[in-house]
Amino acid sequence: MSEIKPTDTAATNAGEENDWAASKYFSDSLKTKKPKPPKPQNAVTIAVSSRTLFNMVEERKIYEEEGVEKYMAHMNQQKHENEPLMPGVAFPLVKALMTVNSRLRQLYPDSEELFDIVLMTNNHAQVGVRLINSINHYDLTIERFCMTGGQSPIGYLKAYMTNLYLSKDGEKVTEAIKEGIAAATMFTSGDVENQLSDTQLKVAFDGDAVLFSDESEIIVKQCGLDMFFEHEQEFENIPLKQGPLKCFLEALGKLQRKFYAKNERMTCPIRTYLVTARSAASSGARVLKTLRSWGLEIDEALFLAGAPKGPLLQKIRPHIFFDDQMFHIEGAKELGTIAAHVPYGIGQKYHKGELIEQTVKDVKDKK
Numbered sequence: 001m002s003e004i005k006p007t008d009t010a011a012t013n014a015g016e017e018n019d020w021a022a023s024k025y026f027s028d029s030l031k032t033k034k035p036k037p038p039k040p041q042n043a044v045t046i047a048v049s050s051r052t053l054f055n056m057v058e059e060r061k062i063y064e065e066e067g068v069e070k071y072m073a074h075m076n077q078q079k080h081e082n083e084p085l086m087p088g089v090a091f092p093l094v095k096a097l098m099t100v101n102s103r104l105r106q107l108y109p110d111s112e113e114l115f116d117i118v119l120m121t122n123n124h125a126q127v128g129v130r131l132i133n134s135i136n137h138y139d140l141t142i143e144r145f146c147m148t149g150g151q152s153p154i155g156y157l158k159a160y161m162t163n164l165y166l167s168k169d170g171e172k173v174t175e176a177i178k179e180g181i182a183a184a185t186m187f188t189s190g191d192v193e194n195q196l197s198d199t200q201l202k203v204a205f206d207g208d209a210v211l212f213s214d215e216s217e218i219i220v221k222q223c224g225l226d227m228f229f230e231h232e233q234e235f236e237n238i239p240l241k242q243g244p245l246k247c248f249l250e251a252l253g254k255l256q257r258k259f260y261a262k263n264e265r266m267t268c269p270i271r272t273y274l275v276t277a278r279s280a281a282s283s284g285a286r287v288l289k290t291l292r293s294w295g296l297e298i299d300e301a302l303f304l305a306g307a308p309k310g311p312l313l314q315k316i317r318p319h320i321f322f323d324d325q326m327f328h329i330e331g332a333k334e335l336g337t338i339a340a341h342v343p344y345g346i347g348q349k350y351h352k353g354e355l356i357e358q359t360v361k362d363v364k365d366k367k
Contacts, residue, residue: 038112184340214345
């Protein structure tokens with residue numbers, strides 16, 4: 001999995017540094033009220049697809065039912081390109097990222113350790129005007145675009161030094177994770193809509209197969225809970241291997257420490273949560289010791305011992321909740337939580353504890 005980006009300038013190509021210095025000299029000579037994007041190697045880069053940032057259900061329907069040419073014609077029509085797209089599922093998250101940046105700029109006016117939001121889409125460049133108009137309408141700080149004209153944008157994620165990629169396309173997310181990039185498929189919440197904080201970014205993570213590898217979850221699925229409890233107690237002092245979202249928690253921690261350094265721990269605009277089905281007494285110590293061995297903090301740790309996650313998440317009201325199992329995603333959605341599926345690990349072969357392949361076989365046998 002990808003690690004946090006290096007901040008040591010010695011690790012950066014000298015020619016690239018010169019290019020950035022020249023670019024900065026030029027841009028500094030231009031007067032603008034808009035904040036300038038940070039260098040990618042210093043930033044925490046969040047790449048969002050156009051369908052997560054905006055509600056494009058109507059446009060997607062045209063694309064699927066009438067084809068790409070009709071879709072492009074619809075998006076390119078002057079009467080439509082000046083109509084701002086409605087906010088999508090990632091919109092509150094983007095606003096929260098901007099709030100954190102605003103606080104960071106107050107404390108560190110010259111720092112480039114900020115969130116950098118990139119619009120990553122396989123839309124054609126011709127439809128970019130409506131996307132740009134929509135971003136400007138909502139006054140979003142998104143200056144970097146990647147429009148790939150129908151091709152997968154995954155190959156560009158590393159070039160943009162992406163820390164997290166959010167999409168509605170599960171196949172692209174799976175491809176990104178295989179490339180070592182933290183990624184998740186976002187889902188719109190259900191009929192309930194939770195009121196989210198506009199002053200603090202709240203991010204909730206599952207543990208196994210999200211922050212950590214699926215090594216312990218494999219034991220649960222294949223050997224049962226008793227064997228799992230024995231294994232976790234035996235290996236309590238052996239850190240778990242990292243999972244696909246560990247690097248993103250690490251990046252959040254880097255920004256949190258900038259607030260702590262200014263004695264603003266209690267008013268930090270970033271708060272992180274571990275929401276795990278593990279039991280605290282039986283298997284919780286290894287999780288906390290793993291985080292400690294990584295030098296990472298989590299603000300709140302909730303061990304649910306198999307209880308539903310939805311009610312707790314409804315209380316937390318995170319801007320995003322990451323989990324590897326769809327039944328937890330579905331439970332969170334039903335109670336108004338914005339949830340993101342991480343398609344990683346052995347959990348993808350199961351649904352509600354049942355082996356998917358076996359369930360399909362049983363259904364076929366009954367026919």
